[in-house]
Amino acid sequence: MNDAKPRNSAWGYGLSGPALALFLALLVLPLGLTLVLSFNQFDYTTGIQAGQYTLAHYLSLVTDSYYYEIFLRTFWISALVTLLCVLIGVPEALVLSRMGAPWRSIFLILVLTPLLISVVVRAFGWSLLLGADGLVNQAITALGGKPVKLLYTPFAVIIGLVHVMLPFMIIPVWTSLQKLDPAAEQAALSLGASQWTVFRRIVLPQIMPGVLSGTLIVFGLAASSFAIPGLLGGRRLKMVATMIYDQYLAELNWPMGATIAIVLLLINLLVMLSWNRLVERRYKRALGA
Amino acid sequence: MTFLLIDQLCKRYGDLEAVASSSLAIDKGEFVSLLGPSGCGKTTTLQMIAGFVEVTSGRIVLDGRDITHAKPASRGLGVVFQSYALFPHMTVRDNVAFGLQMRKVAKAEIARRVDHTLALVRLDKHAERYPRELSGGQRQRVALARALVIEPPMLLLDEPLSNLDAHLREEMQFEICRIQNEVGITTLMVTHDQAEALSISDRVVVMEAGRITQIDNPYQLYEHPSTPFISDFVGKANRLRGVQGANGMPQVAAQGPLTLSLRPEKIGLGPAGSGKLDGRINCRYFLGSQWLYRVDTSLGNLAVVSINDGSAALEEGSAVSLTWNDELLRVLDAGEVAA
Numbered sequence: 001m002n003d004a005k006p007r008n009s010a011w012g013y014g015l016s017g018p019a020l021a022l023f024l025a026l027l028v029l030p031l032g033l034t035l036v037l038s039f040n041q042f043d044y045t046t047g048i049q050a051g052q053y054t055l056a057h058y059l060s061l062v063t064d065s066y067y068y069e070i071f072l073r074t075f076w077i078s079a080l081v082t083l084l085c086v087l088i089g090v091p092e093a094l095v096l097s098r099m100g101a102p103w104r105s106i107f108l109i110l111v112l113t114p115l116l117i118s119v120v121v122r123a124f125g126w127s128l129l130l131g132a133d134g135l136v137n138q139a140i141t142a143l144g145g146k147p148v149k150l151l152y153t154p155f156a157v158i159i160g161l162v163h164v165m166l167p168f169m170i171i172p173v174w175t176s177l178q179k180l181d182p183a184a185e186q187a188a189l190s191l192g193a194s195q196w197t198v199f200r201r202i203v204l205p206q207i208m209p210g211v212l213s214g215t216l217i218v219f220g221l222a223a224s225s226f227a228i229p230g231l232l233g234g235r236r237l238k239m240v241a242t243m244i245y246d247q248y249l250a251e252l253n254w255p256m257g258a259t260i261a262i263v264l265l266l267i268n269l270l271v272m273l274s275w276n277r278l279v280e281r282r283y284k285r286a287l288g289a
Numbered sequence: 290m291t292f293l294l295i296d297q298l299c300k301r302y303g304d305l306e307a308v309a310s311s312s313l314a315i316d317k318g319e320f321v322s323l324l325g326p327s328g329c330g331k332t333t334t335l336q337m338i339a340g341f342v343e344v345t346s347g348r349i350v351l352d353g354r355d356i357t358h359a360k361p362a363s364r365g366l367g368v369v370f371q372s373y374a375l376f377p378h379m380t381v382r383d384n385v386a387f388g389l390q391m392r393k394v395a396k397a398e399i400a401r402r403v404d405h406t407l408a409l410v411r412l413d414k415h416a417e418r419y420p421r422e423l424s425g426g427q428r429q430r431v432a433l434a435r436a437l438v439i440e441p442p443m444l445l446l447d448e449p450l451s452n453l454d455a456h457l458r459e460e461m462q463f464e465i466c467r468i469q470n471e472v473g474i475t476t477l478m479v480t481h482d483q484a485e486a487l488s489i490s491d492r493v494v495v496m497e498a499g500r501i502t503q504i505d506n507p508y509q510l511y512e513h514p515s516t517p518f519i520s521d522f523v524g525k526a527n528r529l530r531g532v533q534g535a536n537g538m539p540q541v542a543a544q545g546p547l548t549l550s551l552r553p554e555k556i557g558l559g560p561a562g563s564g565k566l567d568g569r570i571n572c573r574y575f576l577g578s579q580w581l582y583r584v585d586t587s588l589g590n591l592a593v594v595s596i597n598d599g600s601a602a603l604e605e606g607s608a609v610s611l612t613w614n615d616e617l618l619r620v621l622d623a624g625e626v627a628a
Contacts (some may be wrong), residue, residue, distance in 0.1 A: 184374040187368060
């Protein structure tokens with residue numbers, strides 16, 4: 001038995017080898033290179049100075065209010081998108097889980113269909129609706145109102161992001177709803193609780209792990225999203241990912257782009273970890289490890 | 290004094306009649322079991338009383354008040370579910386306190402009553418634990434405490450013991466019995482286990498295919514089953530053919546219009562030629578306190594149970610004779626029905 005154990009673990013490493021290699025080659029390596037790049041000196045006339053390192057990019061990121069504003073905007077938009085996804089997704093998952101046999105699967109597939117369509121196609125769909133001469137504005141003018149600027153505003157970006165992110169909220173919440181014992185709700189009702197109290201005190205605490213993973217996925221994806229802010233926010237309403245793109249491809253300042261990318265990654269990690277800690281600490285003992 | 294009255298209660302799901310026009314009156318303080326195989330409508334009946342299932346027709350009257358269409362919350366009944374249905378994210382104390390919090394009872398009073406009830410179910414040492422940290426039997430007690438603490442007019446138990454292992458089940462049977470006696474609460478228990486129903490109920494209600502077919506005390510139910518189904522479902526029974534004897538008493542015969550039932554433990558075993566019917570032991574099973582013999586006779590294979598009183602058991606293949614008192618034969622069907 002004793003000599004079987006190391007062989008088993010070697011076998012395990014062997015099996016996970018391909019995945020590890022892929023992970024190292026496609027994630028860790030580029031990330032390392034990006035990190036190195038972010039410290040490289042850059043000159044607008046001669047480009048990247050190989051072998052010369054500086055903290056200048058990080059310093060300008062901290063001191064320049066231009067970057068500040070974009071980071072702030074990215075995080076409030078992501079937080080709002082996450083909140084909206086919770087407010088829409090949790091009730092939607094609840095309704096889904098209470099549906100009868102044929103409808104439940106039909107609506108679950110409907111919820112998932114947006115994932116089958118390219119983000120770019122969906123973003124263009126929204127810009128057709130929200131554009132200066134789009135369907136919404138046509139309706140407003142037809143009703144005698146003045147056209148409103150919708151596209152290239154935070155509003156358009158938020159709508160587009162919520163639309164894209166909803167499935168990522170609904171699926172984990174739906175999964176945790178499946179684990180609930182319907183008799184527990186009946187028990188609470190028989191003990192004199194109202195429907196609302198049952199939801200607040202019995203259902204909601206039990207689906208918190210699902211809501212937590214939903215919020216983590218949605219916030220992470222929204223804060224680093226590129227296509228939606230790029231297409232619905234336009235050139236003026238920049239978010240961090242579109243700013244990185246500009247640094248790389250318009251300014252050709254790769255080290256600056258790398259710096260912003262690294263900082264975005266760190267802040268994202270920090271926000272998600274502390275949120276996870278906060279919620280988990282509250283529910284960990286009650287919900288089991 | 291009728292406490293709970295179920296009058297012509299009926300539940301239909303489309304064309305399926307889950308409960309058909311069932312009536313039942315339960316007295317105050319009584320322990321009644323609703324016994325039947327799965328799918329007989331017993332759980333549906335309980336859920337209609339609890340208010341989780343809409344009544345198609347009929348009436349439910351609790352202590353003079355018509356609750357047929359009342360909301361579950363307003364009925365105030367104590368319900369114990371088969372799955373226990375504890376709130377997994379709350380401690381035992383919070384689980385039990387929930388019903389009192391819903392009734393806006395003062396904090397100090399809640400603490401006092403929760404402590405009292407937990408002591409009643411002997412869980413006072415586990416108040417701060419979470420349900421998943423408890424064993425099956427302990428969870429069962431929490432569910433019971435949670436239902437009892439609100440001092441409901443009536444306790445409804447839905448298959449309360451079916452998730453427990455055999456030893457614990459017996460222990461909890463007597464525990465439920467003790468608590469019910471101590472509190473004196475009117476109780477309706479749904480079960481598919483006849484031993485459970487017989488051992489702790491004052492009266493047993495048997496349901497078959499959505500209908501109540503017999504309401505009797507456990508002894509009467511066992512000794513005088515009113516349908517062939519009940520004679521098989523409650524305990525074991527041998528089916529025999531018979532004729533009406535001269536003295537009005539039924540008698541066993543090879544052919545006859547009557548369907549008779551004879552309990553295995555009512556049959557005595559003796560040496561070959563000494564009794565009413567000769568046979569040969571086909572096989573035997575040791576049940577601990579009893580021996581179960583399958584005996585081949587001219588009337589078919591019969592089950593015979595005898596007490597394990599320490600004497601040597603009969604060998605398989607040995608010739609025996611069966612004897613019984615004709616008074617213990619039960620007529621299940623007087624007509625020409627195939628056994």
